[in-house]
Amino acid sequence: MRLSHISSALSLLLLVALACILSPVQAVQQTLAGKIDWHKPHIGIPRHDLDSTFVTLPKGNEGYVTVTERNVVALLNPDDGEIVWRQMLEPEDRVVEFQVAGDGMWLVAQRPRE
Numbered sequence: 001m002r003l004s005h006i007s008s009a010l011s012l013l014l015l016v017a018l019a020c021i022l023s024p025v026q027a028v029q030q031t032l033a034g035k036i037d038w039h040k041p042h043i044g045i046p047r048h049d050l051d052s053t054f055v056t057l058p059k060g061n062e063g064y065v066t067v068t069e070r071n072v073v074a075l076l077n078p079d080d081g082e083i084v085w086r087q088m089l090e091p092e093d094r095v096v097e098f099q100v101a102g103d104g105m106w107l108v109a110q111r112p113r114e
Contacts, residue, residue: 071089
């Protein structure tokens with residue numbers, strides 16, 4: 001009788017150990033792979049005091065250059081809105097104006113006086 005208690009106790013211990021080792025598995029369905037992503041890069045809300053500019057660059061990139069409230073300058077693909085490139089500026093630098101010329105861009109930023 002004592003042997004059956006030990007056997008049932010070991011069985012219970014083994015069952016608990018297996019339950020701890022085997023954890024639930026989370027997966028994405030194959031049909032949703034690449035469609036639902038958990039990380040989406042964002043640039044922020046476009047500033048309305050600066051106009052977005054449509055540009056065609058020599059390397060074949062084209063899109064809208066915009067400046068956002070988060071102080072990001074970005075080129076957005078006109079077809080799907082994806083970010084082609086972006087540059088984060090220092091938080092204290094406020095973009096006053098920007099211009100795209102050829103394969104370059106100039107921008108005027110103002111830093112508050114201390």
